[in-house]
Amino acid sequence: GENVEQHPSTLSVQEGDSAVIKCTYSDSASNYFPWYKQELGKRPQLIIDIRSNVGEKKDQRIAVTLNKTAKHFSLHITETQPEDSAVYFCAASGGSYIPTFGRGTSLIVHP
Amino acid sequence: GAVVSQHPSRVICKSGTSVKIECRSLDFQATTMFWYRQFPKQSLMLMATSNEGSKATYEQGVEKDKFLINHASLTLSTLTVTSAHPEDSSFYICSARGRGGLLNTGELFFGEGSRLTVL
Numbered sequence: 001g002e003n004v005e006q007h008p009s010t011l012s013v014q015e016g017d018s019a020v021i022k023c024t025y026s027d028s029a030s031n032y033f034p035w036y037k038q039e040l041g042k043r044p045q046l047i048i049d050i051r052s053n054v055g056e057k058k059d060q061r062i063a064v065t066l067n068k069t070a071k072h073f074s075l076h077i078t079e080t081q082p083e084d085s086a087v088y089f090c091a092a093s094g095g096s097y098i099p100t101f102g103r104g105t106s107l108i109v110h111p
Numbered sequence: 112g113a114v115v116s117q118h119p120s121r122v123i124c125k126s127g128t129s130v131k132i133e134c135r136s137l138d139f140q141a142t143t144m145f146w147y148r149q150f151p152k153q154s155l156m157l158m159a160t161s162n163e164g165s166k167a168t169y170e171q172g173v174e175k176d177k178f179l180i181n182h183a184s185l186t187l188s189t190l191t192v193t194s195a196h197p198e199d200s201s202f203y204i205c206s207a208r209g210r211g212g213l214l215n216t217g218e219l220f221f222g223e224g225s226r227l228t229v230l
Contacts, residue, residue: 034218043115043204043221044155089154097208098145099219103154 002027004092006102014110019080021105023090024072030092033066033073034099039086047088048075080109113139115207117222124195125230132190132225134205140185141207145219146178149202158203161188195229202226 003026013019025033034049050057050064050073057064061080066073073092077084087106091099114137124130134144143162147155159175161167161182169175177199179191188207192199204224 036219036221043223044206044219045221046218049218087152098157098160100157101155104152106152 002030002092002094002100004090004100004102006090006105008105009103010106010108012108012110013080015080015082017080019075019077019084019107019109021075021088021090021107022072023074023092023102024070025092025100026071027092027094028068028071029094032093032097032099033064034091034093035064035075036089036091036101037086038089038104044089077107080107082109082111085109113207113220115141115205115220115222117205117225119225120223121226121228123228123230126196127194129191129193130195130227132192132203132205132227134188134190134207134222136186136207136220139207141188142185143208144182144188145206145208146180146188146190147204147206149204149224151202155204158190192227195227197229200227200229 006023031052036044037047038044048062048064050066061078063076087104089104090102093099116135118133146158157170158173159167159169159180161180163182163185167180182188205222206219
């Protein structure tokens with residue numbers, strides 16, 4: 001089955017800096033890569049996703065890149081703000097859309 | 112957007128009792144619902160996939176007789192933790208995937224989660 005590795009487990013940045021979270025996947029058949037944000041005590045929510053026919057996608061301060069050859073994808077957050085502090089999960093799934101989640105990255109943005 | 116409601120948000124029970132958690136899709140029909148278990152500061156571990164009108168598919172290592180899943184309608188799935196023990200204490204969270212139209216994108220809509228504490 002699919003195996004998703006996510007790094008780092010914890011990321012601490014100063015407000016205004018950029019943050020990058022990286023994930024790798026094992027199944028070359030995976031074609032859908034969502035990113036979820038989970039604030040403390042709340043439900044995970046989709047913040048951005050990318051499909052295998054696209055190499056990069058951007059939504060305001062958030063961007064995701066995908067390298068199918070290397071089987072890795074990354075989340076980039078620019079101009080970080082304290083409200084970006086949360087746990088971020090990457091996931092990978094194939095045609096069944098049953099995602100396998102990474103272990104999560106706890107992002108802390110210091111004001 | 113699509114809304115998934117999970118109830119109860121917190122439950123405390125005595126060891127040996129059973130607890131039922133409900134997951135409802137409020138404004139869309141969910142053909143597939145997923146149940147996850149999340150330990151503190153850890154990832155979402157898929158327990159089972161439930162499809163409306165059929166038996167749930169459990170992940171390896173998950174006891175189907177202990178974690179009973181029922182998906183009787185397109186808007187409701189339930190997880191029953193039977194004969195709960197302290198080691199079952201955890202955060203359980205459901206998610207749903209819709210069908211057709213914009214909902215059939217692969218995006219998961221999560222419930223609020225249920226924190227179970229077994230004394």
